[in-house]
Amino acid sequence: MLPSITELERKEDALLAPYAVKHSLSGGRIFPESSQEQRTCYQRDRDRIIHSKAFRRLGYKTQVFVNSEGDMFRTRLTHSMEVAQLSRSVTGYLDLNSDYAEALALAHDMGHSPFGHAGQEALNTLMKDYGGFEHNCQTLRIVSTLESRYLEWNGLNLTRLTLIGMLKHARIYEGDVQLREILEQRKGKSQPLEAAIVDTCDRLAYLHHDFEDGLDSGFLEPSEVLALPPFDLARIALEKQHGQSFTDARFALKARILVRFLLNDCITDLIATIKKNIATLKVETMSDVLSLSHETYPVANSPAMKERLAIMQKFLHAKLYRHPNVLRMSRRGERIIENLFSEYNSRPDMMPEHYLTRTQIDGTARVVSDYISGMTDRFAEKDSAYLSGIG
Ligand code: MG
Numbered sequence: 001m002l003p004s005i006t007e008l009e010r011k012e013d014a015l016l017a018p019y020a021v022k023h024s025l026s027g028g029r030i031f032p033e034s035s036q037e038q039r040t041c042y043q044r045d046r047d048r049i050i051h052s053k054a055f056r057r058l059g060y061k062t063q064v065f066v067n068s069e070g071d072m073f074r075t076r077l078t079h080s081m082e083v084a085q086l087s088r089s090v091t092g093y094l095d096l097n098s099d100y101a102e103a104l105a106l107a108h109d110m111g112h113s114p115f116g117h118a119g120q121e122a123l124n125t126l127m128k129d130y131g132g133f134e135h136n137c138q139t140l141r142i143v144s145t146l147e148s149r150y151l152e153w154n155g156l157n158l159t160r161l162t163l164i165g166m167l168k169h170a171r172i173y174e175g176d177v178q179l180r181e182i183l184e185q186r187k188g189k190s191q192p193l194e195a196a197i198v199d200t201c202d203r204l205a206y207l208h209h210d211f212e213d214g215l216d217s218g219f220l221e222p223s224e225v226l227a228l229p230p231f232d233l234a235r236i237a238l239e240k241q242h243g244q245s246f247t248d249a250r251f252a253l254k255a256r257i258l259v260r261f262l263l264n265d266c267i268t269d270l271i272a273t274i275k276k277n278i279a280t281l282k283v284e285t286m287s288d289v290l291s292l293s294h295e296t297y298p299v300a301n302s303p304a305m306k307e308r309l310a311i312m313q314k315f316l317h318a319k320l321y322r323h324p325n326v327l328r329m330s331r332r333g334e335r336i337i338e339n340l341f342s343e344y345n346s347r348p349d350m351m352p353e354h355y356l357t358r359t360q361i362d363g364t365a366r367v368v369s370d371y372i373s374g375m376t377d378r379f380a381e382k383d384s385a386y387l388s389g390i391g
């Protein structure tokens with residue numbers, strides 16, 4: 001049975017656009033709970049994510065730069081907060097459900113292993129005979145099974161619609177049976193607008209911020225970044241706006257101003273394009289949204305902005321993600337993951353007891369993958385060195 005809609009939820013639903021994620025559409029929770037007067041169901045989902053262990057660990061996990069390489073780089077935690085901020089801004093302006101978007105944004109990277117994409121690739125290869133490893137599947141597994149905060153159920157018992165919004169590629173691990181009904185509901189349908197906005201804000205956030213971190217690390221060459229057409233055009237606009245004070249600013253400050261200018265421009269473009277697309281498509285309800293095809297889906301930047309983003313992406317691929325020092329960091333991460341997997345897979349009794357007991361249900365490899373992917377960069381580094389007799 002679905003919980004009744006509270007006064008607060010009813011009030012908020014009345015303020016949202018007709019095609020927004022309404023509280024009346026939450027689908028309730030897999031383990032029924034009563035509603036709370038002072039918080040809406042999506043606010044409660046968001047709060048459960050913030051208080052989870054996996055969320056706290058994001059503070060010591062990084063995407064491009066390994067956490068131990070420097071304190072000033074973005075971590076997955078600060079990145080997730082930035083994605084949440086952008087998503088709240090965009091959804092808020094469009095009268096969509098910002099609390100729902102915030103919950104999805106804060107949770108979107110929770111399933112990542114240590115050492116970014118290199119760590120994920122290594123773990124996926126090691127898990128190829130056991131259903132693989134993929135960060136989005138892992139996020140769903142964390143919120144539905146692995147987080148342990150309640151006596152009555154495993155996981156966070158989020159609303160069905162939040163779980164649907166989290167299901168990015170309509171894929172779950174074979175063993176996650178409790179998510180099958182969510183997968184069924186998601187199949188053949190598009191995402192709510194809020195979920196697609198979070199995905200877009202994720203890409204926009206890291207694309208812009210990787211420039212900032214890339215310059216701070218010294219891996220990106222300032223003159224090459226400034227010569228890139230989007231940065232050159234932004235510089236001309238900012239010189240017009242601020243005159244000599246911009247030209248004379250120290251480079252690190254100039255870089256931040258340029259990145260902020262570009263990101264702002266991009267978010268403004270995103271809002272305007274979504275608004276225009278919704279009007280053109282005559283989207284009226286959330287079921288209209290869910291039945292839209294991939295080709296006509298309204299959440300996108302304008303064609304001109306997409307071109308700019310492609311230039312920036314191509315540059316980062318060539319100059320930052322394939323920088324020799326980044327490749328070395330990645331290789332080191334892979335080695336650590338390989339070492340940890342071989343150690344714990346051959347000796348699962350070295351894992352904490354609450355992991356070991358789960359091997360009977362999920363199999364040793366899946367539990368070892370859960371254990372390793374939950375580690376922070378620094379914990380994985382230390383543990384691998386310790387088990388090798390050198391730490
Ligand atoms: Mg992300």
